[in-house]
Amino acid sequence: MPFLALCYHRISSAAADPLGVRPEQLQAQLQALARRGLVGVSLGAAWAAEHARAPGRRIALTFDDGTADFADLAWPLLRAHGCAATLAVVTSRVGRTADWDGPRGAPLLDWPALRALAAEGVEVIAHAHTHRPLDTLAPAEALADLRAARRALRDHLGGAAGHGLAYPYGRVSPALALAAQAAGFAWAVTARGGRNTAATPAHRLRRTLLHGRDGALRLALKLWLGYAALVEWRMDLRGLP
Numbered sequence: 284m285p286f287l288a289l290c291y292h293r294i295s296s297a298a299a300d301p302l303g304v305r306p307e308q309l310q311a312q313l314q315a316l317a318r319r320g321l322v323g324v325s326l327g328a329a330w331a332a333e334h335a336r337a338p339g340r341r342i343a344l345t346f347d348d349g350t351a352d353f354a355d356l357a358w359p360l361l362r363a364h365g366c367a368a369t370l371a372v373v374t375s376r377v378g379r380t381a382d383w384d385g386p387r388g389a390p391l392l393d394w395p396a397l398r399a400l401a402a403e404g405v406e407v408i409a410h411a412h413t414h415r416p417l418d419t420l421a422p423a424e425a426l427a428d429l430r431a432a433r434r435a436l437r438d439h440l441g442g443a444a445g446h447g448l449a450y451p452y453g454r455v456s457p458a459l460a461l462a463a464q465a466a467g468f469a470w471a472v473t474a475r476g477g478r479n480t481a482a483t484p485a486h487r488l489r490r491t492l493l494h495g496r497d498g499a500l501r502l503a504l505k506l507w508l509g510y511a512a513l514v515e516w517r518m519d520l521r522g523l524p
């Protein structure tokens with residue numbers, strides 16, 4: 284059954300954070316998913332189930348950047364609702380701060396914390412080695428970045444890691460999708476909305492971006508239509524030249 288993947292830019296307790304979803308909003312959204320009979324799973328699990336034509340309805344829950352807030356605020360709620368999730372980390376910045384957001388970028392989880400989350404069922408994937416818009420780099424540079432990201436994941440988390448990639452800023456081009464494949468990633472996700480089916484190109488999987496302004500109605504619309512409005516696509520590109 285075609286599935287949606289939701290993308291949370293970050294979970295944040297700061298009400299002023301325009302891209303952040305507050306924990307109480309995540310809690311309400313998880314309850315809304317459960318009322319619709321949707322089980323939150325990792326993206327890899329949803330993609331595998333789609334290919335296996337496994338019965339049941341599921342929705343992939345993905346979180347970008349690997350901030351400490353994921354472990355502190357989101358994962359306890361996800362576990363309480365019986366959900367799994369996918370966490371995309373910037374491998375050269377693990378244990379540091381999200382400096383691509385500026386000098387006040389959020390603290391990021393370190394490798395021991397990521398190992399602990401993986402042991403509890405979180406699927407850790409790459410969000411590239413550096414948080415650069417890879418489609419703007421020379422092809423060889425983008426490929427080198429992706430190879431470094433996959434190597435770091437496998438070195439630190441074991442051979443089972445390194446299957447998935449979330450493109451920084453959701454940006455992809457035909458050449459970048461080929462580079463993701465050449466670097467060894469089995470699949471990669473963009474920030475384009477829409478449902479995924481077994482026919483969706485593996486290196487252009489779709490995600491629907493959720494943020495703190497999504498109330499019950501907008502969430503229902505996004506779940507129903509699987510859409511990501513153009514305004515959100517642009518918002519994901521904020522701060523780029």
Ligand SMILES: [Zn+2]
Pocket residue numbers: 347348410414451452
């Ligand atoms: Zn990001």
